[in-house]
Amino acid sequence: MENIDLTPLLPVLEKYSPQGQTALLPALQDAQEIYGYVPEQAAIEISKGLRVPLAEIHGVLEFYSLLYNKPVGKTVVHVCTDPACAMAGAESLLKVMNRKLEFHVEKGERLPSITVEKAPCLGLCEHAPALMVQGKPVAPGTSDTWEDIVAGKTHLARPSISGDIAILTAGCNQGKPTELAGYIKMNGYAALQKALQMTPQSVIAEVKASGLVGRGGAAFPTGVKWEGAANTPMEPKYVVCNADEAEPGTFKDRIMMENMPHRILEGIIIAAYAIGANKGYMYIRGEYLVPYQVMNHAVEEARQAGYLGKNILGSGFDFDLELRRGAGAYVCGEETALFESIEGKRGFPRVKPPFPTTHGLFGKPTVINNVETLCNVPFILLEGASGYRKIGTEKSPGPKLFCLSGDVEKPGLYEVPFGVTFRHLLEDLAGGVRHGKKMKAALFGGAAGAFAIEKDLDVRLTFEDLRSAGLPLGSGVITVFDETRDMKDICLRLAHFFADESCGKCFPCQIGTQRQYEILQRVMQGDTLPGDMERLRDIGQTMTDSSICGLGQTAGLAIASATRLWPELFQPQ
Amino acid sequence: MADKITLTIDNQPVTVAPGTTILKAAEQIGVKIPTICYHDYCTANGLCRICVVEVEGSRTLVPACIGKVSEGMKVQTHTERVETSRRTILEMLASSVDLSEAPDIQEYIVEYHADTARFPEAEERQPSVIDDNPMFIRDYAKCILCWRCVQVCADDAQYTYAINFTGRGYETQIGTFFNKSLPETTCVFCGQCVGVCPTGALKPKREWLLQNGFSQNEIMELTRSQRKQHTRREVPVANKVEQE
Numbered sequence: 014m015e016n017i018d019l020t021p022l023l024p025v026l027e028k029y030s031p032q033g034q035t036a037l038l039p040a041l042q043d044a045q046e047i048y049g050y051v052p053e054q055a056a057i058e059i060s061k062g063l064r065v066p067l068a069e070i071h072g073v074l075e076f077y078s079l080l081y082n083k084p085v086g087k088t089v090v091h092v093c094t095d096p097a098c099a100m101a102g103a104e105s106l107l108k109v110m111n112r113k114l115e116f117h118v119e120k121g122e123r124l125p126s127i128t129v130e131k132a133p134c135l136g137l138c139e140h141a142p143a144l145m146v147q148g149k150p151v152a153p154g155t156s157d158t159w160e161d162i163v164a165g166k167t168h169l170a171r172p173s174i175s176g177d178i179a180i181l182t183a184g185c186n187q188g189k190p191t192e193l194a195g196y197i198k199m200n201g202y203a204a205l206q207k208a209l210q211m212t213p214q215s216v217i218a219e220v221k222a223s224g225l226v227g228r229g230g231a232a233f234p235t236g237v238k239w240e241g242a243a244n245t246p247m248e249p250k251y252v253v254c255n256a257d258e259a260e261p262g263t264f265k266d267r268i269m270m271e272n273m274p275h276r277i278l279e280g281i282i283i284a285a286y287a288i289g290a291n292k293g294y295m296y297i298r299g300e301y302l303v304p305y306q307v308m309n310h311a312v313e314e315a316r317q318a319g320y321l322g323k324n325i326l327g328s329g330f331d332f333d334l335e336l337r338r339g340a341g342a343y344v345c346g347e348e349t350a351l352f353e354s355i356e357g358k359r360g361f362p363r364v365k366p367p368f369p370t371t372h373g374l375f376g377k378p379t380v381i382n383n384v385e386t387l388c389n390v391p392f393i394l395l396e397g398a399s400g401y402r403k404i405g406t407e408k409s410p411g412p413k414l415f416c417l418s419g420d421v422e423k424p425g426l427y428e429v430p431f432g433v434t435f436r437h438l439l440e441d442l443a444g445g446v447r448h449g450k451k452m453k454a455a456l457f458g459g460a461a462g463a464f465a466i467e468k469d470l471d472v473r474l475t476f477e478d479l480r481s482a483g484l485p486l487g488s489g490v491i492t493v494f495d496e497t498r499d500m501k502d503i504c505l506r507l508a509h510f511f512a513d514e515s516c517g518k519c520f521p522c523q524i525g526t527q528r529q530y531e532i533l534q535r536v537m538q539g540d541t542l543p544g545d546m547e548r549l550r551d552i553g554q555t556m557t558d559s560s561i562c563g564l565g566q567t568a569g570l571a572i573a574s575a576t577r578l579w580p581e582l583f584q585p586q
Numbered sequence: 587m588a589d590k591i592t593l594t595i596d597n598q599p600v601t602v603a604p605g606t607t608i609l610k611a612a613e614q615i616g617v618k619i620p621t622i623c624y625h626d627y628c629t630a631n632g633l634c635r636i637c638v639v640e641v642e643g644s645r646t647l648v649p650a651c652i653g654k655v656s657e658g659m660k661v662q663t664h665t666e667r668v669e670t671s672r673r674t675i676l677e678m679l680a681s682s683v684d685l686s687e688a689p690d691i692q693e694y695i696v697e698y699h700a701d702t703a704r705f706p707e708a709e710e711r712q713p714s715v716i717d718d719n720p721m722f723i724r725d726y727a728k729c730i731l732c733w734r735c736v737q738v739c740a741d742d743a744q745y746t747y748a749i750n751f752t753g754r755g756y757e758t759q760i761g762t763f764f765n766k767s768l769p770e771t772t773c774v775f776c777g778q779c780v781g782v783c784p785t786g787a788l789k790p791k792r793e794w795l796l797q798n799g800f801s802q803n804e805i806m807e808l809t810r811s812q813r814k815q816h817t818r819r820e821v822p823v824a825n826k827v828e829q830e
């Protein structure tokens with residue numbers, strides 16, 4: 014066992030010991046902050062302090078890709094190789110990053126100073142090709158040198174935020190976070206004041222009447238969810254904000270957090286008031302260091318100003334929010350896996366039912382909502398359900414954020430009312446396919462989605478229209494591929510993503526994602542075997558029908574849609 | 587809540603107590619549903635999904651071992667959709683691990699006409715045998731990740747917490763804290779895990795040595811020296827006895 018100095022760990026242990034296992038991830042993250050990784054001795058101390066069995070700590074360390082139980086370079090570089098970045102040259106970037114290795118000598122040992130890792134989508138798709146250096150987002154230009162990149166010197170262009178309307182994104186174009194004072198100037202926290210004068214029941218009734226449905230992918234009616242938790246006769250109750258955004262191609266929640274943190278907080282506090290929760294958590298994706306810092310600052314401001322804490326705005330209602338950071342696991346965006354993660358465990362999705370509204374975080378009634386969902390809430394309270402319903406369509410009311418990336422002239426975040434066509438979004442707003450090329454396909458809904466083609470250009474972007482077109486809306490991701498793109502390569506990357514991110518709990522997905530990836534590798538190399546199409550079909554059907562969670566249930570969908578659109582690509586040569 | 591629930595399974599009506607699983611309800615009327623990970627005395631986690639059935643109105647198939655009955659539920663246990671999942675799961679399992687000592691799974695393979703060579707060029711999980719203690723060996727090339735051992739070692743029986751998981755996804759493996767040898771962990775060698783392992787991945791040392799052609803006397807010799815090492819805990823046993 015290596016000998017390490019445990020003194021810097023003591024304050025960490027002191028801070029987290031009273032919380033027990035739920036503080037396991039924060040404790041391991043702090044230990045890693047100190048030592049660069051989690052040394053065995055540190056893990057033993059954390060085990061004693063938090064009273065978590067050693068083997069379980071091992072299981073947790075092994076589950077999360079951003080936790081290391083072995084020394085890594087002083088600088089860790091993550092290069093995204095998912096579709097949007099791959100098309101922008103991620104593989105050459107990866108080669109460049111790997112070309113040089115730097116070493117330093119520590120205790121007589123020559124250790125690599127830099128660790129370069131391939132990463133799943135970093136939520137920086139509009140800046141493709143993207144990478145992160147020690148958690149700092151970097152989008153290197155062609156003239157940037159290896160040294161500049163490693164030093165994190167290259168700057169990130171401002172994200173493009175536009176659209177037909179600016180309700181959720183109002184004030185988001187300042188190039189910096191809007192602080193509390195600025196938010197209040199734009200009528201911020203007025204919705205909270207209004208809500209606090211209403212009964213919780215009438216807040217829920219308003220949200221129900223607005224027709225708001227979840228923006229995290231499952232499109233569940235938000236008001237119904239709140240009502241379910243409010244009506245469950247068990248205390249305490251929790252509100253959780255899901256900011257684990259990791260669906261390849263999605264970056265909307267990141268942009269909201271970085272620019273308008275208080276709008277999210279306001280939504281969370283109103284949700285808490287509506288269901289009677291005094292404690293909430295916001296689970297922010299591990300890769301999102303900057304958004305975490307912005308949110309952290311906003312929470313401090315809100316506490317100082319009395320929007321969080323005891324007796325909020327003199328209403329007698331108490332609520333506080335704890336920020337948690339993920340540690341590198343896409344599956345933790347799944348609501349029950351996210352609860353497990355907050356509880357200090359491996360991010361294994363739970364079997365449902367029971368559902369979170371009755372058995373959520375710590376087994377208690379919980380409302381979990383996506384960042385964008387919660388951003389709709391202040392507007393609903395201010396304008397009333399009828400005002401809200403003036404936007405969008407009858408069955409899909411409200412504004413919607415779309416993340417456009419890939420081969421478009423202006424990749425970025427677009428806010429539109431539900432009901433505009435895909436063509437409008439792509440051609441009028443995003444400037445069309447890059448370099449005047451034609452579109453071969455667009456992936457709707459991210460890795461868990463399906464491919465649209467030219468005939469779908471005039472589909473209206475609503476839940477109902479997309480459903481009948483056989484396309485998922487998902488969380489509002491659209492990745493565009495021009496006519497020159499090799500769809501086999503795209504499918505291979507999606508298959509790789511799922512094989513990498515499957516938690517391994519249930520057999521269909523644990524093995525299915527791996528076999529699917531192997532077959533796609535053959536397809537890519539031109540070594541397709543007779544029967545591979547049928548193998549893909551059976552794996553896909555089995556994963557969809559029989560997996561525990563949404564990850565496995567959707568892991569074969571995009572590839573299945575590709576086999577229907579371009580069967581010739583999947584036939585033996 | 588009603589004190590009885592009536593549903594149909596393969597068109598046969600059956601009446602059971604609320605909270606009963608579909609699996610148990612089916613047993614009552616003699617309908618056989620295959621199970622792999624399920625064990626009467628372990629927490630059911632619904633991992634293998636071999637027990638899936640079709641429930642009218644449900645988007646996905648439902649695992650019978652954990653799916654609870656409800657009034658008026660209509661269950662079909664042998665539809666084409668169900669058979670596709672069961673067969674494919676068996677075929678995928680056969681492509682991943684050594685099932686030669688898993689008799690139940692072998693039977694299902696025959697029953698569901700699963701083609702064990704369905705997935706050519708598949709990466710198998712083939713870690714080497716871990717022989718680090720005198721009581722049992724761990725041959726994870728046979729491990730199907732049913733979690734039973736982890737659970738009996740923890741809250742299902744022993745509260746010892748010696749083993750957990752290494753890696754995730756397809757790379758998952760049962761492992762110990764920083765991959766230490768079992769004698770260096772909290773393991774008390776109660777043998778509960780060996781008792782519940784359905785695939786021969788965990789096996790009494792004696793049985794394993796016999797299978798590998800050792801004689802009774804040789805076995806006595808071998809395990810005696812290891813037992814001694816085990817009692818002297820300060821000697822790190824792992825590296826010395828790890829074979830293969």
Ligand SMILES: Cc1cc2nc3c(=O)[nH]c(=O)nc-3n(C[C@H](O)[C@H](O)[C@H](O)COP(=O)(O)O)c2cc1C
Pocket residue numbers: 226227228229230231232233235255256257258259260343344345346347348349381382383384386387562563564
């Ligand atoms: C594999 C997987 C990943 C998910 N990732 C996210 C995510 O990053 N953010 C999110 O809000 N919801 C995600 N979800 C959906 C959540 O489970 C849940 O439905 C959502 O947070 C509910 O919030 P909403 O009703 O506001 O959409 C994911 C689901 C699955 C199956």
Ligand code: SF4
Pocket residue numbers: 344361362514515516517518519520522523560561562563564565566
């Ligand atoms: S579907 Fe995949 S990610 Fe979800 S529980 Fe099963 S193995 Fe884990």
Ligand code: SF4
Pocket residue numbers: 728729730731732733734735736760779782783784785786787788
């Ligand atoms: S070792 Fe045996 S009991 Fe443990 S998970 Fe593997 S197959 Fe199941």
Ligand code: FES
Pocket residue numbers: 093094095096097098099133134135136137138141143261262263
């Ligand atoms: S950051 Fe690379 S695809 Fe999203």
Ligand code: FES
Pocket residue numbers: 620621622623624631632633634635636637638649650651652
């Ligand atoms: S027996 Fe039901 S999931 Fe394994």
